Amino acid sequence: MIxxxxxxxRGINVGTDIKTYVLPSFNLAKSVNSLLDFxxxxxxxxxxxxxxxxxxxxxxxxxLQFLLGSIQLIxxxxxxxxxxxxxxxxxxxxxxxxxxxxxxxxxLNLMRQTIxxxxxxxxxxxxxxxxxxxxxxxFLLAMGFHKSAIF
Numbered sequence: 001m002i003x004x005x006x007x008x009x010r011g012i013n014v015g016t017d018i019k020t021y022v023l024p025s026f027n028l029a030k031s032v033n034s035l036l037d038f039x040x041x042x043x044x045x046x047x048x049x050x051x052x053x054x055x056x057x058x059x060x061x062x063x064l065q066f067l068l069g070s071i072q073l074i075x076x077x078x079x080x081x082x083x084x085x086x087x088x089x090x091x092x093x094x095x096x097x098x099x100x101x102x103x104x105x106x107x108l109n110l111m112r113q114t115i116x117x118x119x120x121x122x123x124x125x126x127x128x129x130x131x132x133x134x135x136x137x138x139f140l141l142a143m144g145f146h147k148s149a150i151f
Contacts, residue, residue, distance in 0.1 A: 001073070003072060003076060003100065003104060004069050004072045004076060005069065006072075007068050007069055007071065007072035007107075008065045008066065008068045008069025008072065009065060009069075010068065012064075014108060015111070017109060017110065017111045018068075021045050022054070022064075022067070022068070022111065023064065024045070025042055025045055025050075025051070025054045026057070026058050026064050028041060029042075029054050029057075029059065030059070030062070035051075035055050038051060038054075038055045039051050039055075042054075047112060047143075047144055047145055047146055047147060048144050049141065049144030049145050050112050050144075050145050050146075053067070053071070054067060057070055071107075071111050071115065072107065074115050074145075075107045075115055075118055078118040078119050078138075079096075079099055079118050079121075080096075081122055082118070082121050082122050082125055083095045083096060083099075085125050085129075086125060112145050112146040113146050115145040115146065116143070116145045116146035116148060116149035117142075119139075119141050119142035119145070120138070120142040120149050122138050123135045123136075123137075123138030123139045123142060126138060
């Protein structure tokens with residue numbers, strides 16, 4: 001997936017969130033001994049599921065690029081699933097092109113919020129399909145990445 005690779009291999013000056021909280025969180029995660037210590041010291045900077053993601057990427061892969069690619073992958077999967085569930089086959093390509101031209105760059109700047117929005121979008125789709133359990137799971141996941149998902 002080219003968009004995931006582009007997000008992963010971009011410089012740290014692309015996207016305001018990288019220097020604001022991603023890079024500091026990543027560096028902190030590398031320096032602490034446990035996930036619990038990381039969550040305690042970084043709780044006010046980011047939300048719990050984002051902390052888990054940052055910690056896992058820092059400790060397992062030791063790579064900021066892997067973290068950035070993972071974030072984009074987490075954004076892309078709900079987008080693809082939503083498009084697949086809501087549109088006819090001949091409309092999906094146009095929807096993906098529209099997403100990449102209109103919203104892709106936003107995900108490079110507002111990473112946690114974009115994750116919450118796209119997972120929330122998937123939750124709404126499950127709600128309209130009367131899949132209440134999947135809807136609740138998605139909303140809880142969305143809130144784990146950004147508290148604004150509650151709205």
